[in-house]
Amino acid sequence: MDSRMERPSAYIPRDRRQALFDGVNMPDRVVGAALFADISGFTPLTESLLQDLGPQRGAEELSRQLNLVYDALIAQLHRFGGSVISFSGDAITCWIDGDDGFRATACAFAMQVAMEQFTQIKTPSGKTISLAMKTAVAAGSARRFLIGNPSIQKIDVLAGSLLDELASGEKYANKGEVVLNKTVLDMLGDTVTVDRWIGEEGNGRFGIINPITQSVFQTPWPELPPDSIPEDEVRTWLLPAIYERLRSGRGEFLAELRPAVALFLRFSGIDYDQDSDAAYKLDKFIQGVQTILAKYESNLLQLTIGDKGSNLYAAFGAPLAHEDDAIRAVSAALELSDFSEQLDFINAVEIGISRGRLRTGAYGGSMRRTYGVLGDDVNLAARLMQLAQPGEILVSARVWSGAKDAFTWENRPDTIIKGKSEPVPVYKVEAHFQPAAIRLQEPxxxxxxxxxxxxxAQIKAVFxxxxxxxxxxxxxxxxxxxxxxxxxxxxxxxxTELKINGLGGECQSYGTKSSYLVWQRIWQGFFNLPTEQSRDEQLIHLEKELTQINPSFAARMPILSPVINLQIPDNDLTHSFDAKLRKSSLESMLVDCLRAKTEHTPMMLVLEDCHWIDPLSLELLDVLGRGIADRPILLVIVTRALQAELSQGLSISQLPHYARIHLSEFTxxxxxxxxxxKLAHFLGTEEQIxxxxxxxxxxxxxxxxxxxxxxxxxxxSQGIDPRKIQGLNQVELPTSLHSLILSRIDQLTESQKST
Ligand SMILES: Nc1ncnc2c1ncn2[C@@H]1O[C@H](COP(=O)(O)OP(=O)(O)OP(=O)(O)O)[C@@H](O)[C@H]1O
Ligand SMILES: [Mg+2]
Structure with missing residues (x-):
């Protein structure tokens, strides 16, 4: 593969790269021309190539084709001194600084000419796929912001009402056309001829124009020496996972189709043209969003700013898959919504989430690239966002089916959505599902x-x-x-048969850094906290419980805060505790409480999915495991075998009262x-299969x-009758399995990172 593809600096807009090289700051108020170019046809091309050539070669061929197209377009843009500021789907938003619209218009036509070579792409199976592009140009003043958390990703943003104008103009253009806003049309005067006028009289007017004949003075970018920008700077412009891939020499993420979840969020409240604090506010909001997403190993992929409302797009499951990406996305959505509410300058946000097989991978030209996750379901997520009222989170059926048990929902009537022939089911997220009974019940x-x-038999013996x-x-x-x-x-x-009460908690795949996550429900249940009541009532209750166990414990109540997930302000005693004392004091108090309550009553504790246990929870498990040897307690812990690190870190496995049951495949x-x-359940009969x-x-x-x-x-679900099926091997994998298998592959590959 062309090694230029892997030049990480291509992830930085060309004009920003120049400024970094020259060591100058870019102004945040700019005057020039914005150019928008939207390419259509990549979706059918993707489907065809992957079908004809299979995932491996299909991905390589698709990546090659995408690169060819973007290279051709960006070469023209750079000849005119323009820069790709951002990618959104298969569209690019470009900026030509200082231009009154003449160069941008000439550039738009040059790009249209460059596109002609792609109008008839022959696929291996003989199909013809035709790519096309529409372009819009608007000139005037705009804002240019540099925002984002540098340890996640810096983002270059073009904002202001000029961008809204560009967006409305673009909607009027058809494939192959160039549309100009009023300012540019006035400026160019007789130089251009308008083929068709559209929009409202006055400034809302746009013109589709005929090709210009007059030649334009070109202002190409100077050649920059390789490695002209320090590595430390470059890395802040790439998503960490993408940078890691390139650095470790494993090449880019090639184009592939994989299950992923798309989240769109619309936000408003910042005045980009007038407010002198606009950059600060946007940065604060976006950094918060990035931090929340990072917790779920999700990435912010696109940010589109407009005065009437801006939106951002985040993907879950690509580049790294998780079996619970739907749950992650909905959890993140709830957190994002809360976070926006806390910021007084951001209005209530609207969120849409959808899930499906999407085109993922690095794309763009060798001179300018990005990482994207695109496809029909991305559009569906954007539509759901548009449908949502302020504060609402709407999701598609596939998101719901992957996350239904973890949240509470409001069913919506099936809804007509642009681009779908039939009304589609829509679900509104209400909240995290809080099981009413914390006690273990037979599922x-x-x-x-x-x-x-x-x-x-072994289990019965352990009792x-x-x-x-x-x-x-x-x-x-x-x-x-x-x-x-x-x-x-x-x-x-x-x-239950033995009348032993149990308490249980589950680790979460995104919870490996959330302290005491698995223990919180267990200790809430242990202290019988009325979690549906107010915090004050819970505290009164907790104090009573503790005093009953040991009158001296009540004074140390604040240190329980993290294991019961309840804010308890420090008192005079605990105020002076440092982190180390807090931890040891918490651990010994919990051991004492558990021992006190089980002096005469047996109890069972179950910790599920401990391959995702956080370090503090694991240490508490160790301490408690040691403390129960002379008490009627059964401590059950569940882990996947894959995570060998855990069994090493599991020091309780050395204890005499430890036993392990390893489950192997069914015979x-x-x-x-x-x-x-299972089939009897589906078919309602016990027919011979x-x-x-x-x-x-x-x-x-x-x-x-x-x-x-x-x-x-x-x-x-596919309506395939097992009694009649042939060629079982040809059947595609269901999304649930595909995600699970991918998540393992991704984790294995990531853990083999060069060190
Ligand atoms: N012995 C069994 N008899 C009947 N069904 C079973 C049996 N074992 C597993 N299953 C079914 O297989 C599915 C997966 O099992 P289960 O959820 O217990 O797996 P797990 O090991 O806990 O997986 P994970 O690590 O993902 O949590 C479940 O729907 C379960 O009902
Ligand atoms: Mg399980």
Whole structure:
């Protein structure tokens, strides 16, 4: 591959690069011409190439084609002294400083001519795909801001009413056309002829013009020496994951289709033309947004500023996939909405989220590049944002299905959305789902338990010493989807039979840095906190509980704050505690509380998904694990086997009262039983299923019950009858499986980063 592609400085706008090289600041009030160019046809090209050539070669060919097109366009722009300020979808917003519109107009036509070579792209299967472009030019004054958190990504922004004008003009143009605003038309006078007038009389008027014949003085950028901008500066312009990829020599993220989640947020409240604090305010807002997104390993990909409302676009699942990207996106949306409310200069925001197979990867020309996540579902997210009222978060059906259990929802009637032939289901997010009962309850599984007889016998045996007052630690391990949580349900079932109460918490994949996350629900339940009531009422209750356990504990109440997720102001005693004392004092107090309450009553604690446990939670687990040996407590922890680091860090595994149950794949007989149960559920009969089908599923699912269930769910949702199916291998993977598999691949690749 062309090594110029991998020049990271191409992620910086050309004029900004020049200013950095010259060591000068760019002014934040500028006069010149803005040019907008929107290319159509990349979506069908993507589909064709990936279909014809497969994911690997298709991606390479697609990346090559995208680069060719952008290179051709950007070469023209740079000849006229212009710069690509930002990418939005397959469009670029450019700036030619100091231009009255003449050069920008000439440039727009030069770009149209350059596009002609791409009107007939032949795909390997013989199809012809035609790419086309529309362009708009507006001249006048604008603002230019440099914002963003430098440790995440700096963002160059062009703002002001001129951009709104550009956007309205662009809507009038068809493929192949150039549209000019009133200022430029007046300026150019007889130099151009208008083919068609559009818009309102006065300044809202635009003209589609005929090609200009007069030659224009070109002002190309001087050649910059390679590495002309210090590495430390360049890296602040790339998303950390992208920079890391380039630096480690693994090349760019090539174009590929992968499941991802798109979030659009509309915000308003800043006056970009008049307010002298506009840059400060925008920066404060965007840095806050970047910080929230980073927590979920999501990225801010686009920022479009307009006076009537600006929007930003963030993607989840690309470049790095997570199995819970839908949940991450909705959690982030709630946080973003809260954060905007806290800023007095930002009005209530509107958010739309959607999920689907999207085109992802680095794209652009060798002289100017970006990373993008594009496709139909991105447009759907933008439409949902437009549909939302201030303060609302609206999501598509696929987001809802991936996040439904984690939040509460308001159902909306199916809604007509531009670009969709049928009304689509829309869901409004209300809040995080707070389970009413913190106590462990037997989850309801539709299907009966399959296999695992020896494990269940082992579990029953572990309860014996517990009932005699000898605490036990039971560690359930196994790969994703193997049936750990299903087995925990059996443990809870058994505990219920023995009248043992249980408390449980779950780690979250985005929670590895959130202190005490997994413990919060457990301790809230342990102290019987009325979490639906006010903070003051909870505090009164907590004080009572603590005093009952040990009268001296109430004075140390504030240090419990992080494990019960409740703000408790320091008192005279705790005020003087440093971090170290706070932690040790918290740990020993919790051990004492647990021991006190279980002197005569057995108890079970379950910590799910501990491969995502945060460091403080893990240390608390260690301390508690040691403290229960002479108490009737069963401590159950669940981890995926993949995370070997954890079992090393899990010092309780050395304790005599620790035992581990490792779950392996289903045997063929167990897999067959699960398939039959599942199909009986779908078909309502216990019909004989062809052996070849059962074999095919087992092979594709590797004896993993989650894979088996998801494959069968998917076939069912596609209306495919298992009794008639042929060529099971050709069936595409369902999104849930695809995401899970991708998240593993991404994590493995990232952990192999050059060090
Ligand atoms: N022994 C079993 N009998 C019946 N169904 C099972 C069994 N084991 C797993 N399943 C089904 O397979 C699916 C995945 O199992 P489960 O959620 O327990 O996996 P897990 O190991 O907890 O995965 P993760 O690491 O992703 O949390 C569930 O829908 C569950 O009902
Ligand atoms: Mg699980």
């Amino acid at each position: 309801n599984y539709t299907l009966p338990m399959v296999g695992r007889e020896s494990e269940i 014996q010493p517990v009932l005699k007052g000898k605490g036990q630690i039971l560690h359930i391990s196994g790969e994703a989807g193997i049936g750990k949580s299903r087995l925990v349900a059996e443990i809870v079932h058994h505990a 063929a007989a167990e897999a067959k039983q699960l398939i039959n149960l 062809p052996k070849a089908f059962v074999k095919g599923i087992i092979k594709r699912a590797d004896g993993n019950p989650f894979y088996i269930e998801e494959l069968l769910n998917y076939l069912d």
